Amino acid sequence: MQIRSGRTLSATTLDALDNGIIEMLRVNGRATNQEIAERLSVTAATVSSRLRRLEEMGASRVVAVTDFAAHGYNVLIAVGVKVAGREVQDVARDLARLPEVFSANIMNGAQDIEMLVALHDFSEINLFLLDHVAGIAGVDTLSPGIAADIVKFEFNVVPL
Template sequence: MTDKKIKFSELDERIVEILKKDGRATNQRIASKLDISTSLVASRIRRMEQNGLMRLVTVADFSAFDYNVLLPVGVDGKGRPANEVADDIATLDEVASVQLVTGKHDIEILVTLPNLAAMGDFMLNKLSNIDGVLSLDPAFAVDIIKYEFDVAPV
């Protein structure tokens, strides 16, 4: 992306709102709802993707893929910069998100696992073996009250 600040137009916002409600909406359906051409919808979506303003992704329910344990983990590091440790953690398949944070820990991660037995293996044999990981502070998510992927309002 260039240094030039690119913003959403009103049309872009309307397209994104439709896609947030129905990520499978075709360009033709969006064009019909907005009373514009299909090619205009396609070009606006392409422009937003190319400029890093939007990504189209598929989000699945955790349990649909046998991920029955959701584990937030606070991670403290030592001996390496936190961003390097976080980069290594991000390569693990079980890790859904990694954040550098202020507060009690250096890094916070969200881990998805099929069962409690997998948690021990993950914590002891994968996560704790990453160079620079000093301590781990896991917590169990006992219920998911809200999980929305569209993190930024348009």
Template sequence: MSLASISSRQQPAAQIELDETDHRIIALLRGDGRLPYRSIARELNLTEATVRARVRRLEESRTMRVVAVTDIEAAGYGMLLAIGVQVEDRSPEEVGRDMAAIPEVFSVNIVVGTQDLEILMVAEDQAALQGLLHEKLATMAGVRRLTPALAVNVLKNQPDWVPFHDPA
């Protein structure tokens, strides 16, 4: 698994046109976000200064950024859960913000459908899961119902992948 991720940001600071070289640099960084500019330059038959300037341009335009990604198993978490949350007497946003403050929760989304919120979280083991579900989440103000789903076999979890859209 890659230790870094290339992600696009929501609103680029300035629209830039990407050429084949930009796409190839991005592809190499997606494979290894810690790849030195010298290695990228060698691979693409460019100068190190050219690679450095292009990466800076991509980052400054908010077209891409390189970020660290943690492997949840390597971090000691053996359980991955998706939890649907029904809310009452508080807004989903308020409850979601409280849930987002829990370190084991790494994604909180306000959704439309049967649930008001969908969260993704990890737990170290069964005992930790019990505490998180019953002592932290279920007792939180505004939580009406939790519908947890434990991942028993993760077929794809690719945190280093982000859809990259070229507006050209």
């Protein structure tokens, strides 16, 4: 299965040092270049230039991940969208513009689009679904599910 048509960076593009740096930062993204350099027996300048190169290649990036709660988002909903009378791509692009939508994917399968939406409280669900989403041309049916508990959420591989 290789549905995505984008070019693939081969794993060999990254050498052992790149991977060593990535592994250390995965555990502690705030480790200083000096700390990483000492552990991997290279200079801080080398670490700095490797990190810059990884970022410029679009291969990896150190990120600060904040919890939904840090933004006051207490409600997460997973919404399936079926589209009629309009290109799915165009509908998905309009949905992606809504700030509450933090992920949107065009799917094969029963739904045309799946999105994850973060909201402040339950009272916003109505407004979001029935005003903002339903107002977008081409949105035909909505299948929302409310997250009662997020047990695991670990995405280390993302579109950069």
